[in-house]
Amino acid sequence: xxxxxxxxxxxxxxxxxxxxxxxxxxxxxxxxxxxxxxxxxxxxxxxxxxxxxxxxxxxxxxxxxxxxxxxxxxxxxxxxxxxxxxxxxxxxxxxxxxxxxxxxxxxxxxxxxxxxxxxxxxxxxxxxxxxxxxxxxxxxxxxxxxxxxxxxxxxxxxxxxxxxxxxxxxxxxxxxxxxxxxxxxxxxxxxxxxxxxxxxxxxxxxxxxxxxxxxxxxxxxxxxxxxxxxxxxxxxxxxxxxxxxxxxxxxxxxxxxxxxxxxxxxxxxxxxxxxxxxxxxxxxxxxxxxxxxxxxxxxxxxxxxxxxxxxxxxxxxxxxxxxxxxxxxxxxxxxxxxxxxxxxxxxxxxxxxxxxxxxxxxxxxxxxxxxxxxxxxxxxxxxxxxxxxxxxxxxxxxxxxxxxxxxxxxxxxxxxxx
Numbered sequence: 001x002x003x004x005x006x007x008x009x010x011x012x013x014x015x016x017x018x019x020x021x022x023x024x025x026x027x028x029x030x031x032x033x034x035x036x037x038x039x040x041x042x043x044x045x046x047x048x049x050x051x052x053x054x055x056x057x058x059x060x061x062x063x064x065x066x067x068x069x070x071x072x073x074x075x076x077x078x079x080x081x082x083x084x085x086x087x088x089x090x091x092x093x094x095x096x097x098x099x100x101x102x103x104x105x106x107x108x109x110x111x112x113x114x115x116x117x118x119x120x121x122x123x124x125x126x127x128x129x130x131x132x133x134x135x136x137x138x139x140x141x142x143x144x145x146x147x148x149x150x151x152x153x154x155x156x157x158x159x160x161x162x163x164x165x166x167x168x169x170x171x172x173x174x175x176x177x178x179x180x181x182x183x184x185x186x187x188x189x190x191x192x193x194x195x196x197x198x199x200x201x202x203x204x205x206x207x208x209x210x211x212x213x214x215x216x217x218x219x220x221x222x223x224x225x226x227x228x229x230x231x232x233x234x235x236x237x238x239x240x241x242x243x244x245x246x247x248x249x250x251x252x253x254x255x256x257x258x259x260x261x262x263x264x265x266x267x268x269x270x271x272x273x274x275x276x277x278x279x280x281x282x283x284x285x286x287x288x289x290x291x292x293x294x295x296x297x298x299x300x301x302x303x304x305x306x307x308x309x310x311x312x313x314x315x316x317x318x319x320x321x322x323x324x325x326x327x328x329x330x331x332x333x334x335x336x337x338x339x340x341x342x343x344x345x346x347x348x349x350x351x352x353x354x355x356x357x358x359x360x361x362x363x364x365x366x367x368x369x370x371x372x373x374x375x376x377x378x379x380x381x382x383x384x385x386x387x388x389x390x391x392x393x394x395x396x397x398x399x400x401x402x403x404x405x406x407x408x409x410x411x412x413x414x415x416x417x418x
Contacts, residue, residue: 003120003180004131008138010179013172014113015139017079017106019146019261020165024156024254027232029095032157037230037373039092041366043099044229048359050103051351058108059346062115072112073176075105080169087162106169107354111346113139114330118346120180128334130272136327137268144261151254156232210336212402213329214352216284219394220325221357223291226365226387227318231257231298234380238303247303249311259312263319271328280332281402287324288395292388293317299384326353 021028029035029043058075062068082102089095117135118128146168150161205211235253238244249256274283297314301307330349337345368386372379 003124004126004135006179007117007120007135009175010113010116010172011135011139012142013168013175014109014142016142016146017076017165017168017172019143020150020168021083021161022228023147023232023257024150024161026229027236027253028157028159028161029092030233031236032159033090033092033095035092035095036366037369037378038363038366040233041229041362041364041369043092043096044225045359045362045366046096046100047103047107048225048355048357048362050100051107051353051355051358053351053355054104054108059111059115059348062112067181068112068115068119069176069179069181072109072116072179073173075109075112076169076176077173078105079109080166080173083162083166083169087159087166107350110354111350114334114346116179118334123180128331132331133268133271133327137265140261140264140268144258147254147258147261151252151258156236156254209403212398213280213284213332214349216394216398216402217325217329217349218352218355218357218360220284220287220291221353221355222361222364223387223391223394224322224326224353225358225361227291227294227321229362229365230369230383234298234378234384237378237380240377244303249303249308256311256315259315260318260322263316264323265319267319267323268327271323271331274324275328275331280328281398283324283328284402285395285399287321287328288391288398290317290321290324291391292395294321295384295388295391299381299388329353 026040026044029040030037035043058071062071079102082098082105086095086098086102089098114132117132121128121131121135146164149164150156153160155161155164205214232253235249235256238247239250244250271283274286278286294314294317297310297317301310301314303311330346333345333349365387369378369383372383372386
């Protein structure tokens with residue numbers, strides 16, 4: 001089996017775990033466990049808290065002391081235990097702590113999967129920018145499959161989604177034993193304390209453009225969390241309208257949301273083209289515009305024939321919204337840093353997006369949803385319009401504050417072979 005094939009299997013299992021519960025867990029907590037919007041936001045915010053320090057910490061360990069592929073397997077085994085425990089919990093406070101443990105070991109594996117992929121592809125003499133998207137796309141495919149499995153099995157409001165995720169995590173932990181080794185960096189004796197501790201990636205904050213990039217990656221991470229947290233509960237709430245309660249949107253909301261992941265497949269493969277032609281600034285602006293459309297279309301979409309078209313369009317633009325800041329951002333960081341701090345830099349990127357961004361997005365959006373909730377009825381139109389306005393403001397500020405000149409020599413490496 002080729003290295004690329006082995007990496008594709010790794011990515012498939014990596015995101016199958018997440019796809020089993022990430023989108024539908026909010027509906028399970030709201031509809032089955034009767035959690036409030038704020039309580040759901042706090043539970044999801046555990047991923048943000050964990051990502052404030054764990055991706056960077058694990059990245060440092062992978063760069064300096066423990067091979068990334070070995071650390072990767074250990075994290076997934078521990079994550080399986082946490083998911084199994086979460087499936088048996090109904091108290092919001094306890095659910096937060098257990099999901100925090102899960103997040104502490106799962107969130108770093110996203111960055112580690114990128115690190116393992118970049119390292120293996122580079123050693124095979126392959127172009128990471130050109131070849132990584134074709135590996136990463138298998139994660140999106142598996143995310144879609146997981147969502148379809150949970151939704152078609154009628155498990156969106158059941159704790160079985162967590163049990164299935166736990167099983168997949170154990171499988172990936174075992175599979176990691178067969179991944180290629182990722183060597184740690186050799187530490188020179190004359191290195192500074194910063195280098196010895198593996199904190200070299202933080203020197204990126206000395207560069208103004210990298211600071212701005214990381215800040216906006218964080219703020220877009222908040223938009224992603226808003227989408228993850230309340231997309232599925234929003235569609236479930238159409239059941240409150242007698243005209244829509246038997247619609248396919250209400251019966252299989254996760255399958256509809258999976259159309260967004262299907263859209264991701266195409267946008268992921270288009271990333272090298274867009275980065276080469278437009279550069280990271282315009283690609284990020286396209287992401288912000290797509291997020292605005294995503295939320296705006298949600299505001300006016302519904303299960304009626306005309307409204308369903310709007311919902312479907314929102315799924316299509318989601319691919320650009322997610323890929324053009326998350327995947328493109330990871331590639332941008334990979335190209336901007338020294339290979340010796342690859343894992344640390346990817347961990348730092350994940351900290352900003354899935355750490356600070358996730359926490360802010362989860363907690364603040366939960367409060368906004370509760371603000372627009374009266375007698376248990378949520379005013380979803382105004383909720384989504386508030387979120388759309390947020391991404392409009394982001395786009396305007398980013399356009400005037402971020403400056404990046406395209407390096408034409410580097411961009412040549414983004415060309416796709418005929």
